[in-house]
Amino acid sequence: xxxxxxxxxxxxxxxxxxxxxxxxxxxxxxxxxxxxxxxxxxxxxxxxxxxxxxxxxxxxxxxxxxxxxxxxxxxxxxxxxxxxxxxxxxxxxxxxxxxxxxxxxxxxxxxxxxxxxxxxxxxxxxxxxxxxxxxxxxxxx
Numbered sequence: 141x142x143x144x145x146x147x148x149x150x151x152x153x154x155x156x157x158x159x160x161x162x163x164x165x166x167x168x169x170x171x172x173x174x175x176x177x178x179x180x181x182x183x184x185x186x187x188x189x190x191x192x193x194x195x196x197x198x199x200x201x202x203x204x205x206x207x208x209x210x211x212x213x214x215x216x217x218x219x220x221x222x223x224x225x226x227x228x229x230x231x232x233x234x235x236x237x238x239x240x241x242x243x244x245x246x247x248x249x250x251x252x253x254x255x256x257x258x259x260x261x262x263x264x265x266x267x268x269x270x271x272x273x274x275x276x277x278x279x280x281x
Contacts, residue, residue, distance in 0.1 A: 141276045143219075148274045149181035152209060152219050155241035160187070162198040162205040171195050177207065178238045185221065185267040187238065188230045190260045199225045199265060207267055215278030223270030230262040 143151065158177050161170045171194055177187040185207055189196050199205050204225055210218040235252040243251055255262065 143217075143274045143276055146181070147276075148219050148272055151211075151217060151274070152185070152221060152269075153179050153181055154209070154211075156209040156211065157242075158185075158187075159208045160195060160205055161208070162195055163202050164198060165201075171198055175207075176238050176242050178234075178241060185269065186234065186264060187267075188234060188255075188262045188264050191263040192261070196227075196263055196265065200227065204270075205265075205267060215276050217274075217276045217278075219272065219274040221267065221269045221272050223268045226266045226268070228264040228266065230256070230264045232256060234264055235262075 157174050159172055160175045161172045163170050173195055175187050175189070177185050179185045195205075202225075204223060206220055206222040208218065208220040210216070232252055235255050236248055239248045239251045239255075
């Protein structure tokens with residue numbers, strides 16, 4: 141069953157682990173990796189990664205990527221969103237915003253501090269949803 145615009149945006153806003161995919165080119169398949177992200181209906185998806193990571197370099201080269209989320213309990217539902225990417229500097233606020241979707245409140249500050257101090261320079265990546273592929277594959281309730 142197809143989802144309305146409101147349903148798909150609410151679903152993407154849930155704290156689900158996403159799978160990021162970006163074309164690698166040549167004879168290789170896409171680079172695919174699980175990621176934490178933040179999203180508010182009607183806005184952009186935002187995440188952070190290592191500035192020199194393979195996925196960041198490929199996103200920069202390709203200019204776009206796909207993010208997929210799924211729910212595996214009834215009802216099975218998925219959403220894949222694809223669009224252009226933009227880069228920005230990572231802030232402590234962004235790291236906290238993303239981490240707070242996945243961690244208990246008492247662990248967010250430490251996670252943010254550790255992530256920013258690891259030595260690997262992080263970069264924020266924004267995805268502007270352009271194309272959606274979504275479905276709810278089960279009976280509701």
